[in-house]
Amino acid sequence: MKYPVLVLRNNEENNYLFSIVDLPGCQVKATTMDEGFLLLNEAMVSHLKVLVEYGEQVPHAKSIEEHMLLSDAVSPIWAVLDFDIVPYMGKSHKINVTLPELLIKQIDDRVAKSSHYKTRSGFIAMACSTELAK
Structure with missing residues (x-):
């Protein structure tokens, strides 16, 4: 499934904040884009494992356009993380x-x-x- 990723640049701290908007709380900070996507992929694995452990369903991804309409972020960067959620959908x-x-x-x-x-x-x-x- 392709999950929209919101990337915000923090010039004061010289880093980026990566968030998977459809998975509240699934976010990481990184100094480079490459590092951010690597860390975000690891964070998503951990996040989905917890959801499965508690019997929660994996949320479906909305489109970037849907998120753009709801976002008030200044100068956002939007990306897509293609992630296989099948292993996290239960037994x-x-x-x-x-x-x-x-x-x-x-x-x-x-x-x-x-x-x-x-x-x-x-x-x-x-x-x-x-x-x-x-």
């Missing part, structure tokens, strides 16, 4: 799904060609999650 359960042969082939081809998806199940889970977020 996996095996189900029996019937799909047309051509669709299965297309899914398998996409999985084989993409580093985003490790398995057919992961692809289907992400597609379902994206559709449910609409």
Whole structure:
């Protein structure tokens, strides 16, 4: 899932504040953009682990445009963090799904060609999650 990231420059402290707006409290400070995204990715893993531990659902990401309308930040930088939330959606359960042969082939081809998806199940889970977020 692609989560909008709000990046604010703090000239007084010579650093940046990175926030995933859809996950309140998930933010980090860093001196460089590269360091900030690395730290933010680690913070997101920790944040989602806590949500799962307490049985909370992982919030779906809103669009940058939605956040821009609500933001009063001065000179914001907007970015996107592409993050696989499937491992944080709770325990996996095996189900029996019937799909047309051509669709299965297309899914398998996409999985084989993409580093985003490790398995057919992961692809289907992400597609379902994206559709449910609409």
